[in-house]
Amino acid sequence: MSHNKNAAKVEQILRSYGVDVRKCMRCGKCTATCPAFDAMEYHPHQFIYMVERGEVDKLAASPSIWHCLSCFACMERCPRQVEPAKLIEAVRVAVVREKGQNHLKPEDVPALLDEDLPQQAITSAFRKYSK
Amino acid sequence: MKFSYYPGCTLKTKGKDLDTYARASAEALGVELAELPEWQCCGAVYPMAKDEIATKLSAVRALANARDLDTELVTLCSACHNVIKQVNNDMKTDADIVLRVNNYLKLDTPYNGETNVLHFLEVLRDRVGFDELKKKVVNPLTGRKIAAYYGCLLLRPSKVMAMDDPENPTILEDFIRAIGAEPVIYAMRNECCGGYVTIENPGEAKRRSNAVLDNAASKGADTVVTACPLCLYNLKKNGGHDDLPVVYFTELLAEALGVK
DSSP: OOHHHHHHHHHHHHHHHTOOGGGOOOOOHHHHHOTTGGGOSSOHHHHHHHHHTTOHHHHHTSTHHHHOOOOOHHHHHOTTOOOHHHHHHHHHHHHHTSTTOOSSOGGGHHHHOOTTOOHHHHHHHHHHHOO | OEEEEEOOSGGGTTTHHHHHHHHHHHHHTTOEEEEOTTOOOOOSSOOOOTTOOGGGHHHHHHHHHHHHTTOOEEEOSHHHHHHHHHHHHHHHHOHHHHHHHHHHHOOSSOOOSOOOEEEHHHIIIIIIOHHHHHHHOSSOOTTOEEEEOOTTTTTSSHHHHOSSOSSSOOHHHHHHHHTTOEEEOOGGGGSOOOGGGTTTOHHHHHHHHHHHHHHHHHTTOSEEEESOHHHHHHHHHHSOOTTSOEEEHHHHHHHHHTOO
């Protein structure tokens, strides 16, 4: 990807989520509190400086973006209000907004159901993983 | 005391117990929960992007309908509560979202965040009052040791949810005391159970929910209560503790009020 196109992608992500990555002081509290951090290749604090450095494609290709539990722990506990959860969602959304990149497809759903699975699980998965 | 009530998709299907026990209890407490006409599913996850408009519309429709009925809006499911309260905050504070949502919806009266959103727990605490609730308990759950599971959605982000202290909450513990039981305090009560990845990554959902229930069990809980259908499902299915029942807080409320 050209430098300009990449810069535009980073700018779009930061603008639509209102995140200021320069506020991060690298304390690592987001990663320390993240319940999914050990399942992630790149941890929440790394999302911040990788986006800052423009490494969005690397994040977009990583399984880490599907491991976020959307629990807002990193947002709540960040001492600088950087809100890493927003950036993780931003990268995930940038992926699924591209044509043909839906991570969950309707035809996959029947196989995932069990007798007790609440609708909330399917609804939330669609919202997180598909456009 | 009359409120508009937003049940949400799961409370009409797999999470019926959360709904029916709340309605029965509300009646016993003199609280009228009038189901909002023609409500739509909230989508179960709050879309954090400022340029996501369509995904916020169903929440705004519910909020605007409650405003038009001149009522506050009561929710029960943690996810609905989180989505609707966060969207309402956008409609109070983000002029660009307000403009675009209203351009899209073309309501008779544009919506600007007028509706007050309350979780049913807040109705119990702030409108009925836990002291009043205690007086109406006919079947106190004396001797029961109950662990409150807040999970992630009830409390966070705390600036918007504004229901309780996000790190040291008391609303569920005070509720447990009001119905005559003893609350069990444990570290994992406001940590995520991994419910949102139960489809994507069941192994992770197992690890997280097991950590929650291990912790509650180690502190001597005999029951865990939640307000979230997905937490309930995940903790029961993946928590690895058949010895520790997980129930909706409304079920225990109905039991204590003698309407179960």
